[in-house]
Amino acid sequence: MQEAERARENRLEIVKAHSHGQITKRDMFRWGIYGAGGLIAAKHGLSPFVRSAYAAVPTGTPASPLFGAQKFHEPLNRAIVQPRIPLVSAAGSDDVLWMGPDGRPLSEMPGRRLSYHDEWSKKGANWQRLSNPLTGRGPCEGRPPGEFFAHQRWSKDPTSSNRDLFPKVGYLMSLGQCQSNTKYCNEMPAQNANALWSFGVRQPGWRGSSSGSRLGYGAPCLIKARYGEPMLTRIYNDLPVDRTQNGGFGRNEISTHFHNAHNGAESDGACNAYHFPGTFYDYHWGTTLARRDMPSIRAFNDPLYQKKASGPDNGDGLVLVEGDYRELQGTLWFHDHRFFFTAENVHKGNFALCNYYSGPDRANTDVRDGVNLLLPSGNATAWGNQDFDVNLAVTNPAFDKDGQLFFDIFDTDGFLGDMLCVNGTYYPYMEVLPRRYRFRILNAAMSRFIKLAVAVNNSRTFSSGTTVPFWFIANDGNLLVNPLQLTEMEEQGVAERYDIVIDFSAFADGDSLYLVNLLQQTSGMKPDGAVSMSNALKGVAADPCVGPIMEFRVRRGGIKSVDDPSRTYTGLEVDPSADFTNSDWKSGLKTLTTQIPVVAPVRERVVEFNRSGGGDSRDPKTGQCIPECGTIESFPWAVRINGQAAHSLNANRIGALVPKPGEVEHWTLINGGTGWDHPIHLHFEEGITLDRGGGSIGPTEKLVRKDVWRLRPGGTVRFQVRFGEFGGSYVNHCHNTVHEDFAMLLRYQLLTPAPNDPDFVKTGSRPHWQISNTPIPSPDGVTFRVPEVLPEAQPTFKPPTKA
Structure with a gap:
């Protein structure tokens, strides 16, 4: 040792x-x-x-010291809900003002359509006020200048079709050092300031410090958003200015990707627009329902189709929005996407959660309007109740001998920790009432796959080890048509989200159950395979992450509400949530949503993910990467498009052009080897999973909308996708973030209608009918480079005729 x-x-x-x-x-x-x-x-x-x-152990290093910590001794940290700040439009401009509870503007610079970089570049009278307050170098906002990075569909004109995307609520966020005394459990040491970098709330007017600000939470934060209420999220980089003050890993340059919300590229967080300590970046997250520009394809056979395309109001009513209700989203998250450093930064805690609430999924079981699905939640507030709707973010840390978070930056296969934590807690427990609960489960590890099931621990009625069935209702934030009863989940790759409903009503006061990981993995390349429930409960010496990861303790009462702190549940309350054993659900009379039809594609693309034998991320003449990639010397992972040459990540290289919003494409993703697995993520849009190239495809993903697909070793996945509403630069990549950083990622460009197209004005006049230049950030401001368009990017590819 x-x-x-x-x-x-x-x-x-x-x-x-x-x-x-x-x-x-x-x-x-x-x-x-x-x-x-x-x-x-x-x-x-x-x-x-x-x-x-x-x-x-899987880390290849000594086992993480536990300092006497015992499993299931710490209560689960619930995700920390972020405060909402009202926004009002400023007189005489399209800016928005941050408003305090007293009705007066807060000491925050207004949100605006164009970046403050534009005004700073003019070097006018406000130049010093608009400069980075910590360094005096560069602008205060990291968003690049110009129309290509202006917020799309931002208008307060009441006659504009984009009026409904003008921001109404704001969030002030910090990505900073962890707060003092941040621990994974009471017995473990507190994390040093630069061991853990995470999100937290930021007070208006906070200046920050060049040595960093300790504003980050130890548990993930949660934004509760709703359709019909667009957001402006201002994220400050509160990390140390000195990039060497990182605790051994992590880069102090950040770019926040909202995975996988339907947003413009300038707010997607993956167009190489990272920013530096002391600066902020304004993200316009429009809570946009997809297909708002295509009313002709909506589900007219559903008499409630218009009401289902909605968000909840502050009473029991609905706010109707444009779009197709079949594309409503629910369980989302956001995380760092600084190219070449994503794994290090996310492993340090740079991620957070976001739930989207809608008319059908409003998280209030009192509203019975014929639209609300009555999924387990609560009734203390008009929407977004969490008493019985619980976010669970599963991470895979490892610690050094001093108990500080550990990561090895030279590992190119994939980093595995030797424990699983939930919401930043070391193997927690949660007290539950004997009723139905919804759990939104995110795999937030770097390289580890999981496979979860529920089993009895101790019970008066059931034998220990008995598997407990549950209902699977959503995949990657997208509702299934029909709830599925399962006894174990599919393998869950990095960034996949699985929503399930567990009914605890059959259990007595004092009974306990486990959430169990059945999947053994000893290499970052791929899982070894699942083990039986009995072996998982005993433990597997080769992988300490196999076995129970969380305990549910059933209590008949005495549990305090998280939505209304003055309320304590007695256990005698009737459970009003949807009972999927009811005959209407079993017969299909009731459904969670409606199937989107499969149609003939306008074009097809084939994207292969493989080992490159070296990669070409660095310029052969200058030795530079775009973006700067530090000391990375090898790029073993690459992407091959339409049978052309394989390339590793270069943010200035476009591998796919999408010429027109609204056209249907079929993409085939291929794993180029059998020695590894890849969870592949498509930004911005979801795809309908069609087939697995002859491989088995289960009902949790067959014709289901997803944004991450596990390819399986040597596997193939084909899906249908329809791009629309926004334009700009997006990416498609492996979400084993170590593979992504070394450097398995392609850039694609979504083009919008040109000025000679009738839709140019109707959908919002934007410059994205042209290819956007690549931003090159620096502490002194952003410059641009003309991108290289690869031959395979042209949208003319047709797959070879099958024999």
Whole structure:
């Protein structure tokens, strides 16, 4: 154990010296630290990835010290709901003002359609006020200048078709160092300021500090959003200005991707527009229902189709919105997307949760309007109740000998921790009433897949180890047509979200159940396979993450409401939520949503994800990456489009052009090898899963809308997608974030109607009928580069005729 710990310490010292410029790659090659292949050498006493009796857990390092911590001794952290700030339009402009509870504007710069970078670039009288307040270099806002990065569909004109996307509510967020005394459990040490970087609330007018601000939560925060109420989310970078103050890993440049909301590219967080400490970035998250521009394709056979395309108001009514209710979203999240550093930053805690509420999914079981699905939630507020609607974010950390979060930046296969935490808590428990609960489960690990099931721990009626059935209702935030009763979930790849309903009514006071991970994984490349429930409950020596990860403790009363702190449940309350065992649900008379039809595509694309044998992210002449990629020397992961040459990530290279909103495409994703698995994520739009190239496809994804697909080793997935509403630069990539950073990602460009098209004005005049230039951020402001359009990007590809 001491040898393995020394190996890890030596490795981290080398990483630190290299990142600080104290040693070079040539030095390391001469000393034998780097091999001929450009990767750090595996030497006993240096590399912790030398397998031995001293380091046999999945991290390849000594097991994380527990400091006496016991499982299921800590209550579950509930996601921390973020405060909503009203916005009002400013007189004489299209700006919005942040308003305080006293009805006066807060000390925050107004939100505006164009970035403050535009005004700062003019070097006028306000230049100093508009500069980065911590460094005096560059503008205060990290959003790039110009119309391509202006907020799309932003208008307060009451005659405009985009009026309904003008922001009405705001959020002030900090991405900063963790707050003092942030712990995974009481027995473990507090995390150092730069061990954990996470989101937290920011007070209006907070200036920040060049050494960082400790505003980040230890538990994930939650934004509760609703259709019909567009948001402006201002995210400040409150990390240290000195990038070496990172606790050994992580980059202090951030770009927040709202996965997978329907937003303009300038607010998607993956167009290479990252920003620096001291600056903010305004994201216009429009809570837009897809197909708002295509009323002709809506589900007219449903007499309630117009009412279902809606959000909840503050009473028991609805706010109707434009779009197709079949594309309503629910369980979402947002996280860092700084190219080449996503894995490090998200592992440090740079992610948060967001629930979208709608007329059908309003999270209030008192409203019976013929539209509300009555999913388990509560009734204390008009919408967004959480008493029986619970977000669970599963992470996979590892810790060094001092109990600080650990990550190895030289691992290109995938990083595995040796424990599973839920909402930032070490193996928590949750007290539940004997009624139905909805759980929104996010896999927020870097490289670990999970496969969850529910089993009895102790019960007066049921034997220990008995599997407990549950209802599967949503995949990646998209409702299934019909709820499915299961006893275990499908494998859940990184970033996939599974919504389930568990009925605890059969259990007595004092009974307990486990949420169990059945999937063994000892390599970041792919899972080893599932184990039986009995073996999982016993534990698997090769993988400590197999087994129970959370305990449910059934109580007949005495549980306090999270929606109304003055209320305590007695356990005698009637459960008004939907009972899926009811004959109307079993017969299909009641459904969660309506199936979107499969239609003939305008074009097809084939995208293969594989090992590249080196990659071409660096410019062969200058040795530079776009964006700057630090000390990364090898890019083993790449993407091949339509059978052309494979490429690794270059943010200035376009691999696919989507020429017109509204056209249907079929994409086929191929895993180019059998030795690994990839969870592939498509930004901005969901696809309807059609088939798996002859492989089995279960009812949880057959014809279901998704945004992440597990390819399986050597596997193939085909889906239908229809792009629309917005334009700009988006990406498609592997969400094993280590694969993404080394560098399995392609850029695609969505084009909007040109000025000579009748839809140019009707859908909002925008410049995105042209290809957008690539922003190149720096502490002194953003410059642009003309992108390279690869030959395979042209939308003319037709797949070969099958024999």
